[in-house]
Amino acid sequence: MKEFWNERYGAEEYAYGKEPNVYFKEKISPLKPGRILLPAEGEGRNAVYAAKLGWDVYAYDISEEGKNKAKRLAEENGVHVNYLVGTLDELDLNAHSFDCIALIYAHLPRKMRKDQHKKLQELLKPGGILIVEVFSEEHLKFNSKNPLVGGPKDAEFLFQKDDLVEDFDLCEMLYLDQEVVSLKEGKFHIGEGSVIRCLARKKQ
Numbered sequence: 001m002k003e004f005w006n007e008r009y010g011a012e013e014y015a016y017g018k019e020p021n022v023y024f025k026e027k028i029s030p031l032k033p034g035r036i037l038l039p040a041e042g043e044g045r046n047a048v049y050a051a052k053l054g055w056d057v058y059a060y061d062i063s064e065e066g067k068n069k070a071k072r073l074a075e076e077n078g079v080h081v082n083y084l085v086g087t088l089d090e091l092d093l094n095a096h097s098f099d100c101i102a103l104i105y106a107h108l109p110r111k112m113r114k115d116q117h118k119k120l121q122e123l124l125k126p127g128g129i130l131i132v133e134v135f136s137e138e139h140l141k142f143n144s145k146n147p148l149v150g151g152p153k154d155a156e157f158l159f160q161k162d163d164l165v166e167d168f169d170l171c172e173m174l175y176l177d178q179e180v181v182s183l184k185e186g187k188f189h190i191g192e193g194s195v196i197r198c199l200a201r202k203k204q
């Protein structure tokens with residue numbers, strides 16, 4: 001897994017581009033900046049965007065190459081990102097310390113991600129915001145026809161809306177929908193895909 005991502009991020013170009021994910025950009029932009037955590041943040045496109053808005057940014061990923069690219073992107077933009085290499089279990093993050101957590105295409109096997117999601121919502125402050133965009137199970141119909149749109153090819157890594165409701169049970173759902181979107185993110189997310197978008201707030 002780690003080797004796969006290091007190889008992908010070892011290329012000169014940015015796999016998913018340098019621009020933030022469209023849904024992330026739309027939801028983070030109106031928020032008052034605070035402390036944000038971006039799990040599985042790859043080459044840092046969302047982290048750098050948040051830092052440019054004035055957020056104190058923490059990101060992590062298993063890929064060292066992802067960190068290298070993210071650091072380079074941060075330098076290009078004159079901002080700082082605290083980027084940690086490892087899995088959530090290897091990091092020492094404090095409970096109730098983040099104003100926002102954004103999961104953008106963070107796909108882990110179902111059982112593992114349930115546990116990680118429970119831990120992540122503990123890290124949110126009461127009233128903190130959760131932003132999620134992930135591929136849905138329906139996405140298999142799209143990436144089997146058009147491999148350029150990318151995303152997992154195994155349903156075990158994909159989502160249904162109810163997964164998010166169950167996993168983030170300490171949060172109130174402000175928006176949760178499955179949508180067909182047209183992606184244009186670097187070289188590996190090109191074309192129509194089925195995603196789940198979620199905006200939620202941790203209950204007080």
Ligand SMILES: C[S@@+](CC[C@H](N)C(=O)[O-])C[C@H]1O[C@@H](n2cnc3c(N)ncnc32)[C@H](O)[C@@H]1O
Binds near residue numbers: 042061
């Ligand atoms: C599709 S990429 C998304 C990158 C980034 N969020 C974005 O939108 O550009 C998925 C990322 O998940 C990371 N990843 C996979 N398993 C992980 C784990 N257990 N902990 C943290 N990151 C992981 C990979 O290294 C990869 O960077």
